[in-house]
Amino acid sequence: MRIYAHRGASGFYPENTMVAFDQALKAKSDGIELDIQLSKDGHVVIIHDERVDRTTDGSGRVCDYTLAELKRFNAAKTWKDGSEFHPIPSFDEYCAWVRTTNLVTNIEIKSGIIYYPQLEEKMLALIKAHKIEDRVLISSFNHLSLLETKRLSPSLPCGALVPESGLVNAGYAIKHFGFDCYHPAYVSIDQAKVAECHEHGIAVNVWTVNTMEALENCRRWGCDGIFTNYPTVARAYVDSL
Secondary structure, eight states: OEEEEETTTTTTSOTTSHHHHHHHHHTTOSEEEEEEEEOTTSOEEEOSSSBSTTTSSOOSBGGGSOHHHHTTSOTTTTSGGGTSOOOOOBHHHHHHHHTTSOOEEEEEEOOSSSOOTTHHHHHHHHHHHTTOGGGEEEEESOHHHHHHHHHHOTTSOEEEEOOTTOOTTHHHHHHHTTOOEEEOBGGGOOHHHHHHHHHTTOEEEEBOOOSHHHHHHHHHHTOSEEEESOHHHHHHHHHHO
16 A cells, blocks of 8 residues: 655645655655646646645735745745745756655646646646656546646546545546546545445545544555555554554
């Protein structure tokens, strides 16, 4: 069962920052999950929300700021009372770092509220430039973005994210539309649903697994991967088996 550090080791470090990603590596995660959007001047940046308000000391929409302007915000405002400064990373700098590791990167395209023109194309260009095509997994709640990714790069694996309500006959549906993985919320799955996906050759990666009960159940059900804020705990559990 593959362990993805959700927005990095975000249980103890500021989410979607390079320090959180580095700690995920130190925790011996198998991979990192992160979120991408576009800046006003067309740079791919790593941040979860469409607005900067929750995670930084700025205010407003990500797409209304240039990369240089976004870099001035402290993405660690809620960590250590904001006493340390950590900027919003660009996807380019992340790729330059992750290529020196063995980590797999789950890239979530945040296009469900704001559809960013050419986000998929720009993401793929950076993946190719840094030669990490064999160590990425693309996911999104907006399945149109996954279809566009597949159109541009058919060989890259794509995972369909779904809301907490889940999806009936997920394995059939995801195979039918040419995707590779099902990414459900933990609260929406059980052993039978995992088995149905596997019957269709679809991998199951579950979000967000932050309790021992959920961790144990995902392993018992045969889930292929989990997204967790606490990769150190998950690694210790998996290694103990």
